[in-house]
Structure formats: C-alpha cells, structure tokens
Amino acid sequence: MKFQVQDTGIGIAPEKHAAVLDAFTQADASTTRRFGGTGLGLAISKQLIELMGGQLKLESEPGVGTSFCFTIPVEPGDETEDLKDQLLADLKGLRVLVVDDNATNRRILDEILRAWQLQPTLTDGGEAALAAIKKADQSNASFQLAILDCMMPEMDGYELASQIRRLHDDNDLRLIILSSATRPDDETRCEQMKIARFMTKPVVQSEMLEMVLQVMCPESMPPESSEEDEAVDC
Template sequence: GVIGMTQLLLSTTLSKEQTEYAETVYSSAETLLHIINDILDFSKIEAGKLELESIEFRLRDLAEDTAEMFAQVAHAKRLEILAYVALDLPRVVVGDPTRLRQVITNLVGNALKFTAKGSVCIKITRANDVAAPGAGMIPIRVEVEDTGIGIAKEAQGRLFKSFTQLDGSYTRQYGGTGLGLAICKQLVEMMHGVLQVESEPGQGSNFQFVLALAPGRPETDTYPWAETMAALRGKRVVLAVRDPACRQLLAAILAELHVTAHTVENGEQALALCCEERQAGRSFDGVLAEAEMEGLDGWSLARELKQQEEGKIPVALMLTAVDQRESVGEWGTDLGEYLLPKPIKLERLIRVLAKMFGLAVGTDEESRQASISWGEGEDTLPPLTILVAEDNPVNQRLAVRMLEKKGHTVRVANNGKEAVAAFERESFDLILMDIQMPEMDGFAATGLIRSLEKNHGGHMPIIALTAHAIQGYKEQCLAAGMDDYCVKPIQAKNLFQTMAEVLQKQRG
C-alpha cells in the first residue's frame, strides 16, 4: 500500500516541500520493490524454475511503451528518450514479451541512472549481419544506447557478475544491488542470445543482443496506418532536434515513411533553411521542431515562419509534458493540432504529419484501431460501477480512493465468497479480483461467476490483481476465465489502461 497511497497523496494539493517529501517516499518504495523483485527473479533463475512464454506480441508497442514509461524520469533530468523499431520487421512476433520488456526496462533504467546529459535510445532492427538461425526465424537486434559516463574496458568484464558494481563510488552515487545486469544476461541467454556492451569512458554505452524470433500469424502483419503512410511519400520537412542521436533516429523514421528530412540542430538553422528555399522558389511541406531549444525555440520559430512564409509552412512542435504545461497556454491556440508529445510514437507522428499536410487521417478501420492505442485509459473511461474483491484493508482503501477519484462507484468484497454473492445480488461493469483471499480465492470465485454466466448469459469483465513476484500467474488467470491481470503494487496508470483495454475488447 505504500506506493499506491503515496500516488494518491501526490494527486492531492500539497506544498512544494510536501510534494518533494512524498516524491522521495514514492521513489524509495519503487527502488526497494525493484531490489526485492531482482533478488526473487535471480533466485528463480539460479534454481532453474523460471520458464519463458511463447506468445504473440508487438515489438513496437513494447519498445514505445517502455520509452513512455521512463519519459517522466528522463525529462526531469532534461534527457531525451526515444524508441525506434524498424518498419521492415514483422508487426507481430512470437516470444516472451514480459522477459524481453524486463531486460529492456533494466537496461534503460541503468542508462538513465548513469546519463546526465544527452539521450537514451531504444533501437530494434533486423540483424542483417547475423545468419538466419532457422526456417522462418528472424534475427532481431535490440540495443539500448546512452550518452552517459561510459565504462572502461577493464571494468566491462565485471558488469554481468552477480552483486557486482564497478566500484563502491558507483553504489554510493547511483544506488542499486548490482543484480540487474546479471539477471539481464541470464534472461537473454535463456532466450538464446548474448548480452554485449560497447563503451568508452565519457563516450556513453551501447548494450545489445540478438534474438531469433518467429513472425506472428500473417493476418497480424497488416499495418493499420498503411494508406496514410503511403500518402506521406515524397514530402519534404525540416527536422530541428538538438540531440544528435535522436535527430538521427527521427530522420531514419521519416525516411522509412519516405519523407525527406533536412536536419538541423536549432531554430535559427531551421529558419535560415526555410528562407533559402523561399529564395530558390521552393518550399518545404512542413517543419518538425522541438518546442524547447536554445536561442530561437520552437514556439518562436513557428511565429517567425507564420509571418515570413504567410502561414504556408505548417509547424509541428515536439514537446514534453513539462513543456506543454508551461507553454501551450501561451502559444497552443494557433498550433494545437500540430503538437507532438514526447517520446515520439510512430502512430502519433503519422497522424500529425497527415494533419500538417492536409491528408485524410486514415480509413475508418485505421482510425478505429488507432483510437484504442491513443486513449489515455483513465480519461477515456465513463463512470463505472466496480466490484473490488480484496481482503487487505489497506489495499481496499487504496483501490476505493483511486477509483472514486475518477468518478467510479465502488463496492468492496472481503473474499471470493462475498464477491460471488455481490455478483449475484448487484449489477457491475467490472470486477477487480485479488487472487489470494481467505475462504475462497480469486480463481475459485471467477470460476463460479463464469458458471453462473452459462446459466444466465453475459460476460462480466474480470481483472486479476496479483503480486509481480509470483510469476506464472498470467496463464493461470486467463485459464481461470479472467480477462486480464494487473500486478501489485497497483499503479494507477497501468490499472486504468488495463481497464480501458478490457472494456474495449468487451465492446468488440
């Protein structure tokens, strides 16, 4: 309950000093949770009790969601974070998304920890220099690259050993157990890859590995924005981005969309380039610029171009949540439809480019599919009546407050038996079901509810609440008839996103 209650506390009106204290409690609790989970995972790997899944998942969603998860941490340090997944890869692959996400998350967390200036980039590409490992398998390279402090050659051999850090000063300055990379190494090896590092002191680091993954079923490989992507072909834009690594990756993304990017690193250069084009009797189709740049920032660049080019060159501004809060009130009325949140996601980029160029934004099917991923979960849910089956009083209070703050009506059951009785007695839109409860656990309660539905019809959406430390519950939850699951400690964003996805599937 510590993490959840601290989240609720941070959502209330606090003084600056109180906010700092609460954020420190939250950060410390998160750190402790990660340490505990690392130790438990390491123990399972050592005991040979960790099994891998083999299911379909989307590489792009995994990479972009990971970047978005770390966005607040990165942007608070004035760092850029970006995920790039090559378009020549299958949209859906088969493997263990949970463990792949765990490795990437650990590598990104480390990269952010040891980077004070610049960027952290996730790159997933086809490993063309590696022979295909078998019929139908695709060698896929996963990289996490940073501009951090770097690692000396002689120290790199110790990186992947258990409970080892480079020296005591790193532990004092950056924290951690030294277990994370050891777990990553073993997980990658379980997936038949090899985790490697390339680094020099002061030059940043690149951690990478190659996995052989099978493509998903053919029907999953159709990209929902194909028509809009085709309409972007041949467009020319100015791309103004400060960080060299992000500038290069964004240019590569645009190139894959067949959009030519003329790259610059600040607003003055972008303005000069547009002026040169005008004098030559030509014009760019648009400008993509960061809102925050030294000298002529993105907002001022947009204003200058509006005057000089008579509004002929549309401008899209890439901005963080902090930039948006600070600046949109001043400038956003004229440019609201061309604001592009960081970290950049491909579908958001395509949508904004299409609007800039005056193109139709997808077919009905494209828009329908995109709307699922565009929703922010908690903000797209209508008021619901929700049954929370949970025996722990602290967790009960946490769930009730979290849900009620978003306008939902909540009923509480102390165990599975009470949950089944409440289901028979009242009408609910959704059930949040804890797994481990006295008298009747969540599995048994869900089984009874599904049996009752066979007699009376209907399907009640049920989301399991389970501890992250107990792996293998996902399959058990789905087999028991649950629709999805959320790991404890419950994070508000994850919970509401899961609720939105489950209800979206229910609506079909």
Template structure:
C-alpha cells in the same frame, strides 16, 4: 531460407523444431537465440496446412523450406470504407532538434516511411533552411519542431514562420518533453497544427503526422492542437545483451522514449560497469558468453547482501 552457419547433424535435425531446443544448450554458448523461432515457425506453417523442413550438413550450413495454403484476398467492406491516408512518399520534411540522437531516430523513421527528411540542430538553422527552400520556389510540407532548444526555442521559430509569408504554407508539428500547462494555448495562438509530448512511439508519430497533415482525422479549430500522452518517468538503463542486432534495436527504442542506455556484452561486463555506475534498471539477457544472465544476477544479489541495496533486474 539458406544460411552458411555451423550446420545441423542429421540426428539432431528434428530436435531443433522443439521449443527451447538448440544444439548447444548451455547458457554461455557462443551462438544466440532462445530456441523458440523454429518451433513457432513450424506451428504457424502447420496451421496454414503446410510443413517446414530442412536440408543440412555439418559445417556447411542449412537450407529451410516450407509449404502453405493461402486464400485469395478480396477487399472487405470495412477496408473499402476506411478513410484514405495521405500519401507521404517523397514528402519534404524539416526536422528541428538540438539533440543529435533525436535527429537520427526521427530521420531513420521518416526515411523508412518514404519521406524526404532534412535535419537541423537549432532554431536559427531551421529558419535558414526554410529561407533557402523558399528561394528555390519550394517548401517543406511538414516541420517536426522541438519546443525545448537553447537561444531560439520552437515557439520562437514557429512565430517567425507564421510572420513570414514566404515560408507559408507549412504544417508545423511541435514536439516537447516538458509538460507546461500553457503550451497548448501557445500552439493555438501560433497556428501550430499538432502538439506531441515526447517520447513518442512509432505508431503515435505516424498517426500524429497523418493528423497534422489533415487527412487522417478532422477536428475543429476551436479544440486547439491535439495533445498526445504525457511522457513516463525517464530511466538510466543498463542493457546486457550480446547480439548486436538486438542491442541496436533495444537502444534505439529506449532512447527514442527518452531513456539513457548503456550496453554490456556479457555478465562480466555488467559486474564491471556496476562498480562505477548506478542504474534504475538492468535488462538482463539470460544466454550470454563469458558469464550468463543467471550468474551475473547471482553475483549482484550476493553483493547486495553486504550493502542492503536492491537493483531492479528484468530477465
């Protein structure tokens, strides 16, 4: 691996392989990271019978090298006996949801898995998309259908699909953030293949799609649609994080689970935002520029001494 960063002085090159070590160790330092990555990487390489080393020059970047021993892989009996998963590469999928964030997240996930998703933001648009596809002689293999939509909800869409022979066959997976006791029965009556409660994890979504398509696991029609876990309480969260990549990943994961997220780039921004907004939880990075996580937490706790309120903070 090669980078064009700040480089590492020769007398500090061995130090960076130690846990929690960085060249600039201050909590408000400019460059991010915990100081664990190289220590963990070095230990993993050692466990594989190799070694990790670098060549670096200050202000000109660094190049990292490693060596390791690997055994030749052979398929085990357990792997050979595992049930085959359905191939979803290029699978045409229609995603129906009135929430633009949900549409974006599901679209990105399905693209990552090699599917060919199309997104629409209403029940009416879903019917139009299905009809256009039918007119070309094609069909969507799977529909991810939100149950809670205005004007035409997911159950109305499913009913219209099942009553129109031009739109069959199609596998329908219903997703809902509600917990209504009659939803499972309604899904069974409409021939919906799977009912999933939102928010849903990536792994749950993958297994749900496999199940809905009928290849990952079999179940009798008498059991009705499979119902996944009940959603947790949704939170209003303030994320204090200065790394853009970490920000994107944390926001995507939290919003996918239904939480509301606001981002602060440093401790001072946290204090400014708390002047006007309230949050159920603060996810506080420790090492940030301007004001670090420890300093921001101390300022919050000092203010609470006057108000007798308590803010939940996870560092």
C-alpha cells in the same frame, strides 16, 4: 479462411491417412523407400493449425496425388491501417524540416521520416532553421511540414514557430512541436501560433505516423482517440 495445397505425387493409401499426421510417421516406412524426411512436417503443421482453431484434412489417391486443406477463423483486417498505407504513399517526397539541438534526436527523426520515403532536412537550432526555410523558398522547394523541438537554447520551439509564421501561414507550412515536458499554457500557445500538433517525447514511431497523417491529411484520416497519451490537437 481456407488454404489448400495439392500435388501430383505418389499419393497416400487410405489406411495411412491418419498415421501420416502423427510425429515421425511416413506413409512408406520401409528400408527401401524412395523419399527421405523425418515425418515431422505434417505433425507440426497439424499442431499449428489446431492452435489457430483450425483442422487439417487430407484427400489422397495412390498414384494420383494428395490434397491437404485447412480452414482457420480470422477477423477482418483493420481498414484504418490500409488507409494509412495509402495516405503515406501519397505523401512520398514530402519536404520536412526537422529542428532539434540534440544530434541523437535529429538522427532518430531522420531515420523514421526516410523510412516513410519523406525528404527531411535537419537543422540544430532556430537560426539555422530560418535560414533553411528561406533557402528552400528561394529554390521553389518550400518545406511543407516542420517538426520543432520545444526546449532549445537561444530560440525555443515557440519563438521559432512565431518567426516561421511571419514567413508562412499554416496552410503553406504546417508545424508540429515535440517536447519532453508539458506546461499549462502549451495549448494556448499552439493555438496562437497555429501549431497543428503538440506531442511529448520520447517519439513512438506509430504515434508519429498517426500525427503526421492527421496534420497533412486531416480530411482523410478518422478522428483521433481521446486517450490522455495521444498527441494534443492544437
């Protein structure tokens, strides 16, 4: 990648070209010079460019101006990240129900989802979640995604998922289960209740984004990796 900066200033004499790239050196070092500065800017720029594998060059003519340019080697950007940004923009305003009996967990998820410009509604348990779903349905503003804590008192995440499935199928309301521990039957229970994803806590924002996009945009996202610490596809 090539960068170029050009000015129409006083220019630099040819015999000064090499010297101005040294620290504490200026083209005009006299006591009557018109311009200030420490003479460090170009030296620092040169070192940074060389650290990135490039080289700083200059062309200058006194009274006309100066042109500095450098080229550094760069790798192509990750197209997957661009795709994620676009898909997330398409999900703006997505109505998300968050169910967790822990206030700190609810706050963290709320901050993450709002940062993505989604619309979370927070509830502290199964009964409150079911009431919120029915209220949203009556208002023609049904939830499109629900993130459920697995280990809650009175009604755990799986029982809540079972109750939700009596109200909505997996196309209307997609479910994600979060848990601080895994059990041998998690995958089977997810399949039975049509839970889209199971993910272990603590929640990592980048992994949560990947999971939400996989759940809401399955045809657009590339296949997930098979690393052990990835979310389980149920």
